[in-house]
Amino acid sequence: xxxxxxxxxxxxxxxxxxxxxxxxxxxxxxxxxxxxxxxxxxxxxxxxxxxxxxxxxxxxxxxxxxxxxxxxxxxxxxxxxxxxxxxxxxxxxxxxxxxxxxxxxxxxxxxxxxxxxxxxxxxxxxxxxxxxx
Amino acid sequence: xxxxxxxxxxxxxxxxxxxxxxxxxxxxxxxxxxxxxxxxxxxxxxxxxxxxxxxxxxxxxxxxxxxxxxxxxxxxxxxxxxxxxxxxxxxxxxxxxxxxxxxxxxxxxxxxxxxxxxxxxxxxxxxxxxxxx
DNA sequence: TCAATAGTTCGTAAGTAATCGAACTATACA
DNA sequence: TGTATAGTTCGATTACTTACGAACTATTGA
Numbered sequence: 165x166x167x168x169x170x171x172x173x174x175x176x177x178x179x180x181x182x183x184x185x186x187x188x189x190x191x192x193x194x195x196x197x198x199x200x201x202x203x204x205x206x207x208x209x210x211x212x213x214x215x216x217x218x219x220x221x222x223x224x225x226x227x228x229x230x231x232x233x234x235x236x237x238x239x240x241x242x243x244x245x246x247x248x249x250x251x252x253x254x255x256x257x258x259x260x261x262x263x264x265x266x267x268x269x270x271x272x273x274x275x276x277x278x279x280x281x282x283x284x285x286x287x288x289x290x291x292x293x294x295x296x297x
Numbered sequence: 298x299x300x301x302x303x304x305x306x307x308x309x310x311x312x313x314x315x316x317x318x319x320x321x322x323x324x325x326x327x328x329x330x331x332x333x334x335x336x337x338x339x340x341x342x343x344x345x346x347x348x349x350x351x352x353x354x355x356x357x358x359x360x361x362x363x364x365x366x367x368x369x370x371x372x373x374x375x376x377x378x379x380x381x382x383x384x385x386x387x388x389x390x391x392x393x394x395x396x397x398x399x400x401x402x403x404x405x406x407x408x409x410x411x412x413x414x415x416x417x418x419x420x421x422x423x424x425x426x427x428x429x430x
Numbered sequence: 431t432c433a434a435t436a437g438t439t440c441g442t443a444a445g446t447a448a449t450c451g452a453a454c455t456a457t458a459c460a
Numbered sequence: 461t462g463t464a465t466a467g468t469t470c471g472a473t474t475a476c477t478t479a480c481g482a483a484c485t486a487t488t489g490a
Contacts, residue, residue, distance in 0.1 A: 171430035194411050195335050202332035203448090229450050234468060236448090253457045253466040268411035270403060272479060278327050336478090355436065362480050366437060369478090384437040386487045 184241065189263040192244035194280045197268065200243035206236050207279050208288050210259060212244060214276050218258035220251075220265050245272075306356050315376065317381050322396040325377035330401065333376035339369050340412050343385075343392060344379060347409050351391035359421045378405075 189237040201207055203227055212224060220263060228236075245264070246257050251266055264272045334340055338359055345357060354366055363371075370390060378397070379390045387430040397405045 170463095180361055194408070195340060196435090198331045198408065199335035202328050202335050204328055207328060220466075231451080231469080232449055232468065233298055239447090242367040244408055250456095257469065268407065270407035271411055274401065274407045275327070275331065278404055282400075353436075363437065364439080364481075370437095372477095383486095388437065409434095409480055410468090 169198065174267055177224040178207060184250075185242045186241060186260075188249060188275075189244075189260075189267060192260075192263060192267050197245055197264070197271070200240050200245050203236065203239075203277055204290070206240055206245075207275075208283070209240065209257070211276050211279050211283075213246065213259050214261075215280075218256050220254040220256055222254070224288075317383075318388060318429075319374060319393075320377045322377075324399060325396060325400050326394075327401060327404075329376040330370055330378055330397070331406070333373050333378050336369065338366075338421070339373055339378075340408075341416070342390070344371065344409050344412050344416075346379065346390055346392050347394075348413075349388050353387040353389055355387070357421075420424065 171281060190206075201210060205228065209224055210225065213219060221237060224233065226233060237246070237248065237255070244260060247260050248255050248257055250256075256271050259272070334343060338361065341359065342357055346352060354370060355361075359366060370379070370381065370388070373390075374381050377393060380393050381390055381391075383387050392405070394405060414423065
């Protein structure tokens with residue numbers, strides 16, 4: 165039988181929810197940023213934030229499990245692409261445009277513009293409407 | 298005991314060395330390009346080509362096995378970042394700047410400029426000279 | 431014909447990544 | 461209180477990546 169996590173962790177003085185770590189601007193690595201943006205779901209998330217502003221995870225209509233989205237959000241955050249702030253039960257994701265522009269001028273813009281050109285649809289991965297032949 | 302590969306393969310009419318595949322310009326995917334460029338060695342290779350022009354694999358001074366460099370060159374090629382042409386015993390690697398610029402304007406430039414700013418050294422991964430404190 | 435050089439392929443090992451569902455925490459609200 | 465909502469953590473699975481050395485092909489040039 166398993167003890168409740170809170171009982172175990174709080175009783176030992178360990179924080180359950182890790183402090184969200186955001187790298188300092190100077191520690192943002194080019195390779196990590198490119199890696200974070202090399203996944204279709206993460207590209208979509210970054211692009212949605214750029215188009216419609218900061219927003220919570222649950223506003224992204226992606227065909228994956230909640231835990232998988234958490235993983236992608238962490239990848240973006242740890243690479244320095246997004247900032248996550250807690251608001252009630254939500255995590256609000258925003259792009260670190262200033263930090264990225266300062267460190268890698270023009271990069272984020274050219275990536276997201278390229279993405280938006282190549283994926284003109286609204287939702288995720290919609291193949292631009294099934295085309296009958 | 299192992300038969301010679303050539304005996305096996307040619308006798309079955311199979312080409313030993315795969316035809317080098319380069320994706321058509323229109324098939325170059327943003328995520329694949331970003332992924333290909335998200336590795337320090339591949340970034341270095343791309344940057345060296347941009348700085349000094351098309352060159353063979355053996356001109357890259359990288360601390361990895363030959364077979365590993367082959368792997369990285371294939372990753373860049375299959376993503377559409379570089380073009381490989383055979384010249385004697387060598388494979389000459391060049392950047393597909395026109396194709397990339399047409400498909401993702403400004404992307405390659407901002408990536409490689411960002412790389413060259415953040416890695417000012419000449420060789421690979423040289424930590425800009427050990428600094429005593 | 432032989433040796434040297436350039437690069438590929440293969441097999442393997444270790445590490446990392448994407449994914450899921452279940453169990454959980456945290457907050458808001460009725 | 462209790463319930464709903466938002467998101468995290470955990471453990472497992474599966475797949476991919478990076479890396480190497482050994483064996484190989486292909487070409488050049490002595």
